[in-house]
Amino acid sequence: MENVVTPLMREILPFWGELTDAQQKTLTDSVVRKTFTKGESLHSGDEDCLGLFVIKSGRIRVFFLSESGKEVTLYRLFERDICIFSASCIIRNINFEVFVTAETDTEALLIPALIFDRLSRSSIAAADYANQLMASRFSDVMWVMEQVMFMSFDKRLAMFLLEQANIEGKDRIHLTQEAIANHLGSAREVVTRMLRYFQEEGIVELFRGGLQIKDRKKLLALTYTNPET
Amino acid sequence: MENVVTPLMREILPFWGELTDAQQKTLTDSVVRKTFTKGESLHSGDEDCLGLFVIKSGRIRVFFLSESGKEVTLYRLFERDICIFSASCIIRNINFEVFVTAETDTEALLIPALIFDRLSRSSIAAADYANQLMASRFSDVMWVMEQVMFMSFDKRLAMFLLEQANIEGKDRIHLTQEAIANHLGSAREVVTRMLRYFQEEGIVELFRGGLQIKDRKKLLALTYTNPET
Numbered sequence: 224m225e226n227v228v229t230p231l232m233r234e235i236l237p238f239w240g241e242l243t244d245a246q247q248k249t250l251t252d253s254v255v256r257k258t259f260t261k262g263e264s265l266h267s268g269d270e271d272c273l274g275l276f277v278i279k280s281g282r283i284r285v286f287f288l289s290e291s292g293k294e295v296t297l298y299r300l301f302e303r304d305i306c307i308f309s310a311s312c313i314i315r316n317i318n319f320e321v322f323v324t325a326e327t328d329t330e331a332l333l334i335p336a337l338i339f340d341r342l343s344r345s346s347i348a349a350a351d352y353a354n355q356l357m358a359s360r361f362s363d364v365m366w367v368m369e370q371v372m373f374m375s376f377d378k379r380l381a382m383f384l385l386e387q388a389n390i391e392g393k394d395r396i397h398l399t400q401e402a403i404a405n406h407l408g409s410a411r412e413v414v415t416r417m418l419r420y421f422q423e424e425g426i427v428e429l430f431r432g433g434l435q436i437k438d439r440k441k442l443l444a445l446t447y448t449n450p451e452t
Numbered sequence: 453m454e455n456v457v458t459p460l461m462r463e464i465l466p467f468w469g470e471l472t473d474a475q476q477k478t479l480t481d482s483v484v485r486k487t488f489t490k491g492e493s494l495h496s497g498d499e500d501c502l503g504l505f506v507i508k509s510g511r512i513r514v515f516f517l518s519e520s521g522k523e524v525t526l527y528r529l530f531e532r533d534i535c536i537f538s539a540s541c542i543i544r545n546i547n548f549e550v551f552v553t554a555e556t557d558t559e560a561l562l563i564p565a566l567i568f569d570r571l572s573r574s575s576i577a578a579a580d581y582a583n584q585l586m587a588s589r590f591s592d593v594m595w596v597m598e599q600v601m602f603m604s605f606d607k608r609l610a611m612f613l614l615e616q617a618n619i620e621g622k623d624r625i626h627l628t629q630e631a632i633a634n635h636l637g638s639a640r641e642v643v644t645r646m647l648r649y650f651q652e653e654g655i656v657e658l659f660r661g662g663l664q665i666k667d668r669k670k671l672l673a674l675t676y677t678n679p680e681t
Contacts, residue, residue: 315584316587316588319590347573350583354543357583362547364590368596369516371601372516372600408601
């Protein structure tokens with residue numbers, strides 16, 4: 224029953240060892256390898272419900288879309304992370320929809336929704352894992368909510384730029400002001416205004432389609448300010 | 453094994469019928485009856501972790517508190533609802549803290565955290581139910597986030613006043629402007645300004661410690677506006 228995906232499943236799924244041989248076989252036999260190019264959609268609101276994506280390589284973005292088309296990034300997932308909301312149809316009592324796109328070229332293993340649903344009804348370890356995954360994402364979303372509600376925009380933008388530089392591994396960030404606004408659930412004009420202020424302060428240098436962080440220390444200092452007090 | 457709390461448990465817990473006799477007995481034997489007076493705390497961030505509260509009567513409020521003491525209501529729970537975040541210590545991967553207080557005098561049954569933890573590790577039906585509860589609360593929180601991010605404040609305030617009138621069963625709302633601000637995660641000054649505007653428009657009449665809804669139709673119309681377009 225050893226299959227080319229088995230080692231990865233064993234490594235990433237913490238409940239693998241608690242499955243029966245038959246359950247392991249069903250899982251490996253049903254897993255589908257998928258590749259997505261940068262910008263491609265993995266999941267679109269309630270239009271599809273493919274299943275859980277186990278990210279092999281690349282990066283995906285999970286975001287919320289308002290009725291009028293405004294976006295806000297809820298979280299991003301990286302290598303070895305598992306995307307559960309692309310299987311939202313099997314999670315009862317979820318009545319919101321999220322969108323998932325590939326931020327870079329991405330390789331993933333898809334565990335089909337029905338297979339995982341059946342598994343989590345027969346294996347308490349798998350059910351418990353689904354619960355933990357949801358709790359993690361819930362925590363991510365609460366963190367976004369805390370930022371949106373209680374942090375000033377300069378602080379949020381500074382945190383985002385540092386996170387982005389960290390993800391990209393360099394201080395030159397290729398993201399339009401529109402894209403940054405979509406990450407932060409804000410308007411492009413607001414991002415433009417704040418980035419210009421950052422530029423005047425010598426913190427960043429703007430160029431067409433992106434920006435260069437010039438003063439990390441000052442950017443970091445912004446994330447420590449507490450505008451509420 | 454019939455106990456005074458058994459009928460309520462059977463009625464409220466959808467997984468009751470799938471428990472073994474021994475599991476049912478453990479549950480009924482360990483459940484504790486609790487009463488809370490209006491304003492009393494049921495759960496305070498990470499300071500306690502009593503367990504799941506099954507609301508017999510009354511109303512509780514679950515809210516988030518920022519570092520500097522700002523509040524926002526995440527959801528309210530009513531008769532027959534179950535509060536899971538008062539048992540947050542048994543939910544792995546939850547790294548945010550919420551607060552729970554009684555909004556009216558409240559009677560509840562407490563299922564101790566350790567008992568439920570053990571149950572959800574031995575009963576797939578109980579584990580699945582915990583998962584559904586969390587998914588419901590996740591959906592509630594996403595709804596709050598959607599409001600905060602994408603709705604204008606007049607719309608949010610109008611929705612809150614209508615919800616409150618609905619809960620109280622009357623159009624005379626006894627809530628200070630401070631309390632309303634804490635529900636909405638806003639500043640008191642912002643609430644005051646908007647309520648004064650509502651009063652000028654003949655929608656509400658303010659009095660010390662509360663307000664009277666004068667024109668439901670206009671209030672309802674505000675909730676339909678879409679300021680994003």
